[in-house]
Amino acid sequence: MNPSPRPDFAARLRQQQQQRLQSSLQRRLHAAQASRPGHIQFDGRELVDFGSNDYLGLAGHPRLIEALIAAARAGVGARSSHLLGGHRDDHEALEQAVADWIGFPRALLFSTGYMAALGTLGAVLDRHDLCVQDKLNHACLLDGARLAGADLRRYAHGDAAAAASLLQSQPQRRALLVSDAVFSMDGDIAPLAELATLAAREQAALMVDEAHGLGLLGPQGRGACAAAGLGVAEVPIWMGTLGKALGGFGAIIAGDDWLIDTLINNARSYVYTTAMPPALARAMVTAVELARAADAERAHLGRLIECFRAGASERAWPLLPSPTPIQALVIGDSAAALRCAEGLQAAGFHCPAVRPPTVPAGSARLRISLSAAHRIEDVEALLEALGRR
C-alpha cells in the first residue's frame, strides 16, 4: 500500500515530455564537429552556418587561437574565486581593454552574460524596487529582476511611451529601466536615446545589455549605446558579452566605481564562483583588439545584410525589420518552422527554427544570423534555397 498521497516526482516530467513531443516543442541536442568559420559540421557533413552568433568570424581567427594556446601554457584553471586568489592580471587586462574600447570608467569580468545579468540585478535591486523591462528582453534580464524580488513590469516591445507610463505609475519607488540593445530573436535595435531621456526625466537608472551590439554597431564596434552617443552618464549599468561577435566567452559589466564595487561585494554570481580561466581572459584581450579593428568585416557584414534583405523583400517574405545580422523570418507554426529548417539542412544550410518559449507563442521562426565569415554567394544560395521551401 502506498503510505503517502504525495504525487510521483518523475511522472509529471514524463507527462510534460509527451506534451512537448505532441506540440512540436521538444528540443534535442545535436553535437556538431569543429568546422571552418561560417560553417558547421554534423555527422561529417559540412553546412553553411546561419545559426551562430559569431558575427565577425572571430571564433576561429588564427590570431585568437594562437593567443589562447600561448596563454594556456601558463596553466588552465584559475584555482579559486576572484576574492580568494583566483583574480589575475589577465582578468584585469581584459577589463581594462574593454573599458578603454567602450569609454567607460571601470569594467568587471563575469564568466557568462547570464551570470552577469543575474548577479548584477541581484546586487543593485531589492524587493522594494521597480524594474521596468522590454517584453522581449533576454531571459537572463527578466530572471535577474525576478530573483532580486523586485517589482518587474514589462512594456510592449520597443515602446518607450509604455515604459514611461510604467515608471510614472510608481513615482515613489527607486527604479531601474532595462533593455537589450539589439533584441536577440528579432534583431531590431532598442530606442536607446529615448529610453535614456526617459530614464533621466523619471530619475530612474538605465541598464543596457549589448550582447548583440558590441563589436557590430557604433564607431570601432563599441555598440549601440556608443552609436546613440550614450556613455556612463546616461547608461550607468552597461553590459556586454564576449561569446557573440567577440568569438569567445565571458561578459563585462561596465560603469562607475560605485557599481563595480557593489558587484565585487554583492553580486552572488561573481563572488561564489571560480574565476574564468586566466588564459581565456588573456585571449579575449586579442579578441577586443581584433573586434576594434574589424571595420572591413563590419562593412562586409553590412553588404550581406543588405543583400539578404533585398532578396527577401523582392520575394515579399515576412521578414522582421532589422538592420543587424539577426534576420528573423517568422513562420508562426512550430511544426512548419521545423520542417522549413529541415529542408534547409538537406540543401546544405544550418538555419535553426526558434520556437516558443524562446519567442512568443505563434511566432516560431527561422533566425537567420549572418556573419562576416560568409560570402555574398552563400547568402544568395540561402535565398534561393528559402525560395524553394
Ligand SMILES: *Cc1c(COP(=O)(O)O)cnc(C)c1O
Ligand atoms: C546571449 C545573451 C546573453 C547571455 O550571454 P552568455 O554569455 O551567452 O551567457 C545575455 N543577453 C543577451 C541579450 C543575449 O543575447
